[in-house]
Amino acid sequence: MTLTLDAARARDAADPLRHKRADFLLPAGKIYLDGNSLGALPRSTPARIARLVTQEWGEDLIGSWNTAGWIDAPRTLGARIAPLIGAAADEVLVTDSTSVNLFKLLTAACLARPGRTTILSEPGNFPTDLYIADGVARTLPDRRLRTLPADDIVTAIDDDVAVVLLTHVHYKSGRRLDMAAITAAAHAQGALVLWDLSHSVGAVPVALGACDADLAVGCGYKYLNGGPGAPAFLYVARALQDALRSPLTGWMGHDAPFAFTDDYRPAPGIARFLCGTPPIVAMGALEQGLAQFDGVDFDTLVAKSQALCDLFVALVDTRCAGFDLTLLSPRDAAARGSHLSYAHPDAYALCQALIARGVTGDFRAPDAVRFGFTPLYTSYEDVWRAVDILADLLATRAWDDPAFRRRVAVT
Structure with missing residues (x-):
């Protein structure tokens, strides 16, 4: 060289x-x-945000939920992220923060594996991943967080492990884990795997579908250029969507959110993992970040x-x-x-x-x-x-x- x-x-x-x-x-x-x-x-973000604020919000007001597609933004943007992570368009949703999405998916996965007590991760994982996992373990009865070096994870997965929680590319070292091998090992023991893609998406190959991955989360403000605190995304494999239930049963995840009924019925498919009203201005910025990958x-x-x-x-x-x-x-x-x-x-x-x-x-x-x-x-x-x-x-x-x-x- x-x-x-x-x-x-x-x-x-x-x-x-x-x-x-x-x-x-x-x-x-x-x-x-x-x-x-x-x-x-x-370069296109300031003009897009200005248009969203002055025209869609300022002039069109509440009508923009329909005319500007605000109500569909979580799924529309999710579909744009899907090709970057090897997923189908209906398996990805832009919503909430990475931490909130971790809580939703990790709790749902633990509840989907009753009788199993262990969330398995690695020491030195990104702190919020471990903090959220600890919080889930303290919230659910008889659950515990166990950490082992990444090289020992595969052999440690047994029939007591409910979920393996790992970051695909480590935030500090930059090490990339073998998603296919770890996922296969977990499935062989009946466990689910939740991948954090925050330092992967938009920079390295991710093949969730090809690896038969179960669940994933990621942020929108790093390689996706969505701006500080940009909305995050979550992935749920299509085969699992109707089998899992989000612990945060907000109105946007309801089967009929505008029926305003007292009882909660989860929406079918990926939409059940929505919670509150989406942050539309922030989503406008993320939209332009994702547009930078068009034609690349x-x-x-x-x-x-x-x-x-x-x-x-x-x-x-x-x-x-x-x-x-x-x-x-x-x-x-x-x-x-x-x-x-x-x-x-x-x-x-x-x-x-x-x-x-x-x-x-x-x-x-x-x-x-x-x-x-x-x-x-x-x-x-x-x-x-x-x-x-x-x-x-x-x-x-x-x-x-x-x-x-x-x-x-x-x-």
Whole structure:
């Protein structure tokens, strides 16, 4: 691999996705490698939100539930996400937050496996996944959360496991788990599997249908570019939809929500996992985030994701050796997502120094700096320049400044 700036620019010139960068409002002079935490703003989003607010809400008012399709937005947007995760259009719903969707699906899955007491996950899973699982275990009688290293999960699944709860791409290390193998192992013991796709969707291959996956959740604000706090999504395999019942039986999940009856009857199919009124303005932003994938060949996108990560690793190996920087992510592209994490004894200060020099990554306790690569808008030149700045900071120890050690709420 040629590691010069000119070589990086040549790769950008030959990149079939290079035109997509212009579809995002990226600040000049900033190398944004944090799209795995908050995706960039699509250029079309401000106009779409303005139209939604001024015309659909301001002029058409309540009629827009019908004329603008607001009432169908959870299913319409779910159908747009479905191809990105290998699902059918009627198996995905945009609704609520990732945490709320985890609670709904995890509780429903536990209740669908009476007599089984264990929710099985891994230590170090994304905190909200473990917190929600703990909350479900405390809410339901005789349930418990058990955690084991990911490599031990398959052999630990037995006839007491109700649900296996795992993140497909780990939020910190970037490790990608074998969805097909773990799902098959769970099914062999009669257990269900719930996958968190928050760091997968829109960046790496996901094949829920081909893997015979049961349940999944994911967020809309990372690689899907739906904006801060964007609505999340959930997936329920068609064969399970009418067998599961959401514990949050809100009016939008009713069989006839506008009949306004006192008794609750769950809607058929995926709609039963709706709860309250959908946040239409936020869904308008997510709609534009999803529109960025229109006409994009997903294999091309995945290949670029892997190539960006490979280039970053090669450059760091060459230019940052000997500076206490340790790769935490898999080197094998097939075994990781679209972000890389490096351990450093002063990772927080190093991350802040990078931000001050125009490279936005993020810090994850206790000692990791993460770099996310969004194939739609990250360039090979971005990667080269980011490592050039990183190498300079390490060589000069410019990160070792009291100003960079001062903690802020969000990094």
